[in-house]
Amino acid sequence: MGGSVQELNALVSKEGRDEAVKAFFERIDACAEKLRILDKAVVVTHHDCDGLTSGSIMVKALQREQIEVNTVTLKQLYTEDISRLKNMHATLIFTDFGSSYIPTLKSEYGNEFYIIDHHQRGNGAHDQHLNPMEFGLDGGVEISSAGIAYYTAKAISRKNKELASIGVVGACGDMQDSRSNGLLGLNQQMVQEGVDADVLRVKTDLRLYGRISRPLAQYLTFSTSPILPNLTANKDNCIKFLENLDIPLQDESGKWRAYEDLNASEKKTLSTAILMHLHEHNTPEWKLNELIGEVYTLTRENPYSPLRDAKEYSTVLNACGRNGQSTIGFHVCLGDREDYYARAMGLLQEHRRNLAEGIQLMQTEGLREYENYYFFDAENKIKDSIVGIVAGMLYGSGGVKTDKPIVAFSRHEDGSIKVSARATSELVRNGVNLGAALKETCVALGKTAEGGGHRIAAGCRLEVEQAPAFLSMFDQKVGEQLSIRSR
Ligand SMILES: [Mn+2]
Known part of the structure; x- marks a missing residue:
């Protein structure tokens, strides 16, 4: 499973990396000690998938400790928000942004704030700043805010190990899984802990989006990563392509089959055919390499829900955030599978339509x-x-x-x-x-x-x-x- 740590040594040597990981976890532990006994907190989070997952992990971990928590989601953190948040009279926990605002935050709040972020570091030091970049670890590749939040939650209480699955969703949302060998380093360790906690399953398979929730023809028609030449946005061709491979689109009961409904030999036939197809259309090698790789299944989700697959789950959350409905995504992360879940599914549809129209516009103009x-x-x-x-x-x-x-x-x-x-x-x-x-x-x-x-x-x-x-x-x-x- 997973890629090797050697690939992560771009920033530091092997020994340097071990030291860096150790120092990073020491800081996480020190923060967890203080977080566990907070009185009142406000989690301020970025509205995308990594923000919503990291924010919800922190909310769950704090609520478990009987701490009163409020949440604010923002599209982007601006200086004016920082002054405005002062009215909430609570310890602020920023997730997925904040690293570039340390001097401003210090002047407004003294030490009463925490930052969980993996973006390039800004100016100023802060003891409650949890950013792997500060320690020489690569926040672009091996851990995102969701992973940092996960390790922090776990340091608060071991019970939070079950949140590893949400952490993996966040890493996928920030595309840290896009190499063929899957999530690396600290992300990989989180995957393993999720497997141990029985909330995740990992396997190597075709990585087109929608393996669980999309009927086969749509699975190909709406593939955007990668674009399948002559198949993406061409449903008739997709149906022909599948028929030529002798893969039935429906099962005996008439239910439309998804990729995960195929048997092993059908899966092999289809993935080989897609690879051949891309190869014939001169798709660059790096794209082909990303087509097969690790996929992550959230074992506690409904078998036909998009939330069952970490990548699909991340798209659901991004769709919520980008439509100005991050609250919906937040509730889904916190466990709602009724009203908010239904609304999230509606937004997912709208998101797909907007993307298709946007691509169309850029291509024509x-x-x-x-x-x-x-x-x-x-x-x-x-x-x-x-x-x-x-x-x-x-x-x-x-x-x-x-x-x-x-x-x-x-x-x-x-x-x-x-x-x-x-x-x-x-x-x-x-x-x-x-x-x-x-x-x-x-x-x-x-x-x-x-x-x-x-x-x-x-x-x-x-x-x-x-x-x-x-x-x-x-x-x-x-x-x-x-x-x-x-x-
Ligand atoms: Mn992020």
């Missing part, structure tokens, strides 16, 4: 080419909350070359610009660090602490009049990253 990236201004035709995903999906569609990052603009409700940047893992290997490039560009534009993210995906907010300067300065920053590496 085309991207503008800068020296070091491709650019698309979606104005307000694509929701600011999904424009980054749409940009990422464009790489798969074959409509955009993968030799440069993609930058997309959309509009916030107040008219300001939301910048979303996406790269491929190959570009990252070649030196691209979008988080750093955005941050440096923002600083150069005189903006403070608004930009940031990961090497492969990052975002920030801009005023409309800053756009031209941003576009040329960002071009220069990415260009520098690529040239330093190739020298």
